[in-house]
Amino acid sequence: MKLYDITRELFSTAIYPGDPVPAAEPVNEIRKGDAFNLTRITLGTHSGTHMDAPWHFIPEGKTIEEITLEQTIGPCHVVALEGKVTREMLEPVVPKGCERLLIQGEIELTCEGAGYLAEKRLQLLGVEGMNVGSEETCTEIHRTLLGTGMVILENLDMSKAAPGQYVLVAAPLRMKGMDGSPVRAVLMEGENLHLTPKCETASASGNGRKLVLFDL
Template sequence: MKLYDITRELFSTAVYPGDPEPTAEPVSEIQKGDAFNLTRITLGTHSGTHMDAPWHYIPEGKTIEAVTLEQTIGPCHVVSMEGKVTREMLETAVPEGCERLLIHGEIELTCEGAGYLAGRKLQLLGVEGMTVGSEETTDQIHRTLLETGMVILENLDMSRPAPGQYVLVAAPLRMKGMDGSPVRAVLMEGENLQVTPKCESASECGSGRKLVLFDL
C-alpha cells in the first residue's frame, strides 16, 4: 500500500484574507528547565488544509462533529483540471458513482459546475486552492455545495498523486458546534485496497456502519 500525504504544513501555508494567522507559543520548555515541552496554538477553523462543514454557510446544516467518518473516509477519484471548471468538463471527468472527488490544479469552480456536482450528490469535494470559486462567486458556490450536506476540503497539496482511484482518509477534529476544522488528509493506493462496510446487524448498515480498510 502506498500513502500520499496531501496536507499542507499548517504554519507555513498561505492564509485566506481575513482569517486568523496560526500562531504557536511555548507554555513550558525542557531547554528552560521544565520537565516537558508544551505549546499553546491559536488558529482558525479554516487554517491550513481544512474541511468546511455545511454549517459554514447553511444555518441548519451540520456542524463539524456531526459529519460522519463514512463521509470523510472512503473511495475517492482524483482528476486534474486547470482554470474555470465548467459543467461540461465535470460531465466528462467525473465517473458514475463517484462520492468523493479531489481536483488537482489551479481552478475556479463555476456556478454551473457547482450545480452539477450538487446534483451528483457528492459526499465530499476537495481542491488545492484556499476556496472553491472566484472572489465574486465563492459565497454562492459554497451554499450550492454545502446545502446538499456535502463537505469541502480546501488547501490540499495534490502535487504527488496522479489522477485515478484512491481511498481518502480526511477526518476532521471532533469539536462540537464548529463550522470547520483542520484535517490531516491522506490518499491510500493499493492494488487490492478496499473499503467494506462491516455490519453486526441490519440496523447498523446505515449512517452508523463501520468501515474496514484492508490491502490484500
Template structure:
C-alpha cells in the first residue's frame, strides 16, 4: 500500500495573508546540557494544512473538537484541474465522486461551486490553497458550507498524488473551543 503525505511542513508552510508565520522556541536543549529537548510552538490554527470548524465563520457553530470525525476519514476522490472549474465541470465530478473530494490545482470555491457541493451532500472538500474561498470575499462561501457542516480542508500538498480514489485520514488536532486546527493529512491507495 502506498501512502501520500499531503500535508505542508508547518514552519515552512504557506500562511494566509495577515496571519502570523509559525515559529518555535527550544525551551530545553540537550545540546545546552538539558536532560531533553522541549519545544514551544506559536502558530495560527489556520497555518499550513488545516481544517476549518463552523465556528470560524458561524457565531454559534461547532468548534473543531465537535466535528464529526467520520467526515474527516474515509474513501475520497482526488480530481485535478488546470484552471478554475465551471459549475458544470464540478457537477460532472460530483456525480461520480465519493462524499469526500479533494481538488488539485488552482481551484477556489465560488458561491456557485459551493451550491453544487451542497446539492451532492459532500462531507468534506479539500483544496491546495490556504482558503477554499476567494481571498477577496472569503465570508460568504465559508458560511454557506460551514453552516451545513461541510468539512473544509485547506492548504493541501497534492503534487505527488494522481487523480483517483483513495482512503483519506485528515483528523484535526483536538483544540477545544477553537475555530480551526492543524491536520496531518494522508492519502492511502485503495
C-alpha cells in the first residue's frame, strides 16, 4: 500500500484574505527548565488544508462534528483539470456512482459545473485552491454544493498523486458547532486495498457513531 499526504503544512501555506493567521506560542519549554514542551496554537476553522461543513454557508446545514466518518473516508476519484471547470468538462471524467471527487490543477469551478456536481449527489469535493470558485461566484457555488449536504476540501496538495482511484482519509477535528476544520488528508493506493468500506458500530463510545474499516 502507498500513502500520499495531500495536506499542506499549516504555518507556511498561503492564507485566504481576511482569515486569521495561524500562530504558535510556547507555554512550557524544556530548554527553559520545564519538564515538558507545550504549545498554544491559534488558527481559523479554514486554515491550511481544511474542510467546509454545510453550515459554513447554509444556516440549517450540518456543523463539522455532525459530518460522519463515512462521508470523509472512502473510495475517491482524482481527476486533473485546468481553468474554468464547466459541466461539459466534468461529464466525461466523473465516474458513475462517484461519491468523492478530488480535482487537481489550478481550477475555478463555474456555477454550471457546481450545479452538475450537486446533481451527482457527491458526498465530498476537494480542490487544490483556497476557494472552489472565483471571488464573484464564491457564495453561489458554496451554497449550491453545501446545500446538498456535500462537504468541500480546499487547499489540498496533490502534486505527487496521479489521476485515478484511491481511498481518501480526510476526517475533520471533532469540534461542536463549527463551520469547518483543518484536516490531515491522505490518499491510499494499493493492489490489495479493497475500495468498498465495511462499517461497524463503535460500541466503546456508546454514542452510536460508526467506525469505517477497510480490508487490507
